Structures are given as structure tokens and as C-alpha cells.
Amino acid sequence: MIKLTGIEKRYGRKSILNGITFEADKGQITCLIGINGAGKTTILQSIMGLTPYQKGEITIDGEKLSPEVMEKVTYIPDAMTLLPKMRIKDAFQFMSDFYQNWNDERAKEILKFFKLKEEERISQLSKGNTAKVNLLMGLAMDADYILMDEPFSGIDIFSREQIADVFSSHLVEDRGVIITTHEISDIEHLIDKAVLLADGVVRKEFMTEQVREEEAKSVIDVMREVYQG
Amino acid sequence: MKLFGKLVNFEFMRFLPIYITLLVIVFLIEAASVIFYAFMVKSEITESIVKHGLSKEQFLQDNGYASMINILSSFIFSLPVVIAAVTIFIYILFIWYRDWLGKNTFIYRLxxxxVKRIQLFFSKGAVILMLVFGLVAFQVAILPVMQVILKLIIPVDYRLDLTTQGMVRSLYYLRFLLPENFIDFIINYGFGIAFVIVLFTMILIERSYRFRGVFIAAFYGIGALILVFSPYILQIIMKDYFFDNEVLWMQFAIAIVLSIISIFLSNHLLNRKIRV
Incomplete structure (x- = not known):
């Protein structure tokens, strides 16, 4: 389980996170929802140790963050993080050189699934394919948890559908997924838990199935209640 | 350790195309300056002996022997190495900033x-050291080649050949980079390494605190510089109380302490303060 307790983060005098507390379990898809600037990306970056936070604690399976613990987590940012001149196969080599939990077989399976070619250069990928390669790099690792930052941002409908298909496939099965998005419609039916954020605080946290069954509401209905009063 | 080796290799390979280009430039400009010098001397020989009927002895008395020593002290021969050294210096900054400011934010991946993040620091430092050693080794290796070029153009009677060691001694910056005794080698490279470590730390301060970090980094850099030169200040205050050697060793000790502090600070910044 990834557990955040009272995370506070400021940039200068501006407060970004004001005591964020939530948990994301293995085997579940947890969705961080909020408008731009709500602190979604900062939360993921804090978990990965990519941005410092001033207060609070983050644990993964009860352990504090360390290089060993971080091997349990893979982060898929919303921007390409591989060198432009790399070919996809170079990126595979880079990952297999450094990560013990890199699964080359799975990488090739996802490559095929997304209809990408190993010879393609990162710099020549379209926006949709860039998002797919990003996703591939994260999913091909045998990590217990996957953090995805806005995987649907700015890409065409067909790529979105392909990426959404990943969530219902064996590629994320049994893994804990934390996904951020402000475009919930693509994955609403797939998420297990929703964490609604606004102004750096958790406004509401709920299990989607429970809300659907007990209150007959969709995630979007709950969002309307929370954000529009 | 294995991953550290891979990191060093990865970082080195990223600079390799530029590095090879630099080495080729060094070779071509140095070879061109040797060829230019050799043909100039050859035409002087031809003119003096054939046109003016001077004897070999008279010519040598007036002009001296043609030798690598005359080329090694010329500006044009040193220029490509200065260019390479400046490029490597710029690369000390670029080696970090390109990971943040490049087209794709590779710093995420790094x-x-x-691996322990301080290994990124050490791997980048190791690459800088390798680039410097590589440049020095390349320069030493091509000196005999330059002499061969000279030999091919100037007849042996008009030429004074140098040993490779003699050429190394005649080239100012190689005297500094390849000193005769081991202690000087340690001191020269020790200061160089300390400089790179402090500069890396300044970059990490800036990357951690951004705008505010520019001032903190500048303060840190100036502070480090003052500390390293403080034995000189002490020497002035104490009216030459210390031997020059003692001042140098004090500076060296301060540089080591500063390096250790900078490494600890960089480790802290990389683990707790750095931002993508």
C-alpha cells in the first residue's frame, strides 16, 4: 500500500499541498481527480522523490522511501523522459541495463499491442505514440505500483481508447495504480477509488463501486456535488 | 558498483560524438600548424641556400634548427587545446543542465x-575527469606524430628532434597537466577535482532552490573561493610568516575539506531538495 500522511508542500509562499492524506492499495486503480493546479502531479512527484515536501510522511508497503523501496514503483510522467535521439530499442536497453525488474518480454508485448516499432526514434514519435511509449516504459517493469500522470492528456481518441484498454488488461492486474486525470470520462468505469482534490486538500475520497451501488451515482455526479456545491 | 560503471559509460557515450569531434579538431589544427611551420622553414632554407648561396652552417647560425619546440610555444598550436578545455569546462555546466533543459526532461529518468542519487553526481564527475585525462593522453600521443610530419618535410641536417618527454616539457599546459613529480600531479588534479565538485554543488543548489538558489549558489561559490585563497590573505597579514609550500598545502587542505562538505551537501540536495 502507498500511504500519504499529512503531506504539505509549498513553493515559496504558495501552498500547493495542505496535508494530503490517502492510501492506494495494490490491486486497485486509484484516481486522483482535480482541476489543473490541484496538486495531482506534485503528489506523484512527491511519492517518487522528484520534488521535496515540507511535512508529512510517505510509505510504500510500510517502508520509508529509499532506492530499494522505489523499485516497487514505476512512474509514468505526462512528458517524455527519454533522450530524443534514442530509438525505442535503445530505451529498452537503457531500462534493462539499470532495472532488475525490467521485463523485456512484456515490453515487446506492449510494443506490439500499441503497434509501435523498435527502430522508431523518440524524437520522431507523434504525441499519441509518445504517450504510449511513456506508458510502455512504466508498464514493462515488474513493479507493484504504477503512477500515471495524465496519460490521456492531449492525445487523439484512438490512442486514448488504446491506452484505456490497458487498464482493463492483464498489464495492470494485481498492481496498484495511481492515476491522475481531469478527464475522467475515459476511465470512469475502470477506477476503483477516487480521490477528489482541490486547493491542495483531499475534498472527498470514495470507492466508486460503493457510490454506484449504494447512492446510484457516477464519479462525475460526485465530482459535481463536490466541485459545484 | 556495476550500475555506477553503467552510469559512467552512459554519460560518457552521450558526450562521445562531441568529444571525438574535438579530438579531431585538435589533431587537424595542430597538424596544420606543424605543416605550415615546416613549409615556411623549408622555403627559407631553399631561398637562403639556393638563391642566396648561404652555407648550411650560415643558415643554422642565422635561423637555428627547425624544431618542435618552436611550434609548441606558438599560439596556434595551443589554440585547439584551449578550445577543447573551454568546451569541457562548458560541459561541466551542461552535463547537469541538459537533463533539465533538454527537449525531453531526462532528469526524471535519472x-x-x-541507484543512490549521489552516484549521479560521482558518475558525472568521473566523466569530466575521463574527458580531461583523455584529452591529455591524446595530446601526448599525437606529439610524436607531429614530429614525424616535421621530419617528412625538413631534412635531418636542419632539424633538431625532441623526445616525447622533451615535447611534453615544452608545452606549457602539459607541464601543468602532467607534472614531473607525483605530489604536483595530486595537487594540480586535487584542485581541479575540488573545483568541479564545488561547481556541481552550486548547480545543484540552483536546481533545488531555482531563483533563490542563484544567489545561494553564488554566495557558496564566492565563499569557497575566499576560503581557498584565505592562506594567501593570512600570509599577507602575517607578513610572509609561512613558506610558499606551507601556503599551498593549507590551500590544498581547505580544498579537500570544501570538497567533502560539498559532497555531503550535494547528497542532501539530491535526496531531499532537488526538483524536476
Whole structure:
């Protein structure tokens, strides 16, 4: 389980996170929802140790963050993080050189699934394919948890559908997924838990199935209640 | 350790195309300056002996022997090495900033690698050291080649050949980079390494605190510089109380302490303060 307790983060005098507390379990898809600037990306970056936070604690399976613990987590940012001149196969080599939990077989399976070619250069990928390669790099690792930052941002409908298909496939099965998005419609039916954020605080946290069954509401209905009063 | 080796290799390979280009430039400009010098001397010989009927002895008395020593002290021969050294210096800054400011934010990938983040610091430092050693080794290796070029153009009677060691001694910056005794070698490279470590730390301060970090880094750099030169200040205050050697050793000790502090500070920044 990834557990955040009272995370506070400021940039200068501006407060970004004001005591964020939530948990994301293995085997579940947890969705961080909020408008731009709500602190979604900062939360993921804090978990990965990519941005410092001033207060609070983050644990993964009860352990504090360390290089060993971080091997349990893979982060898929919303921007390409591989060198432009790399070919996809170079990126595979880079990952297999450094990560013990890199699964080359799975990488090739996802490559095929997304209809990408190993010879393609990162710099020549379209926006949709860039998002797919990003996703591939994260999913091909045998990590217990996957953090995805806005995987649907700015890409065409067909790529979105392909990426959404990943969530219902064996590629994320049994893994804990934390996904951020402000475009919930693509994955609403797939998420297990929703964490609604606004102004750096958790406004509401709920299990989607429970809300659907007990209150007959969709995630979007709950969002309307929370954000529009 | 294995991953550290891979990191060093990866960082080195990223600079390799530029580095090879630099080495080729060094070779071509140095060879061109040798060829230019050799043909100039050859035409002087031809003119003096054939046109003016001077004897060999008279010519040598007036002009001296043609030798690598005359080329090694010329500006044009040193220029490509200065260019290479400046490029490597710029690369000390670029080696960090390109990971943040490049087309794709590669720093995400580097910081997420399953290695202690200080290893990124050491791997980049090791690459800088390798580039410097490589440049020095290349320069030493091509000196005999330059002499062969001279030999091919100037007849042996008009030429004074140098040993490779003699050429190394005649080239100012190689005297500094390849000193005769081991202690000087340690001191020269010790200061160089300390400089790179402090500069890396300044970059990490800036990357951690951004705008505010520019001032903190500048303060840190100036502070380090004052500390390293403080034995000189002490020497002035104490009216030459210390031997020059003692001042140098004090500076060296301060540089080591500063390096250790900078490494600890960089480790802290990389683990707790750095931002993508």
C-alpha cells in the first residue's frame, strides 16, 4: 500500500499541498481527480522523490522511501523522459541495463499491442505514440505500483481508447495504480477509488463501486456535488 | 558498483560524438600548424641556400634548427587545446543542465534510477575527469606524430628532434597537466577535482532552490573561493610568516575539506531538495 500522511508542500509562499492524506492499495486503480493546479502531479512527484515536501510522511508497503523501496514503483510522467535521439530499442536497453525488474518480454508485448516499432526514434514519435511509449516504459517493469500522470492528456481518441484498454488488461492486474486525470470520462468505469482534490486538500475520497451501488451515482455526479456545491 | 560503471559509460557515450569531434579538431589544427611551420622553414632554407648561396652552417647560425619546440610555444598550436578545455569546462555546466533543459526532461529518468542519487553526481564527475585525462593522453600521443610530419618535410641536417618527454616539457599546459613529480600531479588534479565538485554543488543548489538558489549558489561559490585563497590573505597579514609550500598545502587542505562538505551537501540536495 502507498500511504500519504499529512503531506504539505509549498513553493515559496504558495501552498500547493495542505496535508494530503490517502492510501492506494495494490490491486486497485486509484484516481486522483482535480482541476489543473490541484496538486495531482506534485503528489506523484512527491511519492517518487522528484520534488521535496515540507511535512508529512510517505510509505510504500510500510517502508520509508529509499532506492530499494522505489523499485516497487514505476512512474509514468505526462512528458517524455527519454533522450530524443534514442530509438525505442535503445530505451529498452537503457531500462534493462539499470532495472532488475525490467521485463523485456512484456515490453515487446506492449510494443506490439500499441503497434509501435523498435527502430522508431523518440524524437520522431507523434504525441499519441509518445504517450504510449511513456506508458510502455512504466508498464514493462515488474513493479507493484504504477503512477500515471495524465496519460490521456492531449492525445487523439484512438490512442486514448488504446491506452484505456490497458487498464482493463492483464498489464495492470494485481498492481496498484495511481492515476491522475481531469478527464475522467475515459476511465470512469475502470477506477476503483477516487480521490477528489482541490486547493491542495483531499475534498472527498470514495470507492466508486460503493457510490454506484449504494447512492446510484457516477464519479462525475460526485465530482459535481463536490466541485459545484 | 556495476550500475555506477553503467552510469559512467552512459554519460560518457552521450558526450562521445562531441568529444571525438574535438579530438579531431585538435589533431587537424595542430597538424596544420606543424605543416605550415615546416613549409615556411623549408622555403627559407631553399631561398637562403639556393638563391642566396648561404652555407648550411650560415643558415643554422642565422635561423637555428627547425624544431618542435618552436611550434609548441606558438599560439596556434595551443589554440585547439584551449578550445577543447573551454568546451569541457562548458560541459561541466551542461552535463547537469541538459537533463533539465533538454527537449525531453531526462532528469526524471535519472533521478528515478534504482541507484543512490549521489552516484549521479560521482558518475558525472568521473566523466569530466575521463574527458580531461583523455584529452591529455591524446595530446601526448599525437606529439610524436607531429614530429614525424616535421621530419617528412625538413631534412635531418636542419632539424633538431625532441623526445616525447622533451615535447611534453615544452608545452606549457602539459607541464601543468602532467607534472614531473607525483605530489604536483595530486595537487594540480586535487584542485581541479575540488573545483568541479564545488561547481556541481552550486548547480545543484540552483536546481533545488531555482531563483533563490542563484544567489545561494553564488554566495557558496564566492565563499569557497575566499576560503581557498584565505592562506594567501593570512600570509599577507602575517607578513610572509609561512613558506610558499606551507601556503599551498593549507590551500590544498581547505580544498579537500570544501570538497567533502560539498559532497555531503550535494547528497542532501539530491535526496531531499532537488526538483524536476
Amino acid at each position: 533521478l528515478m534510477l534504482p
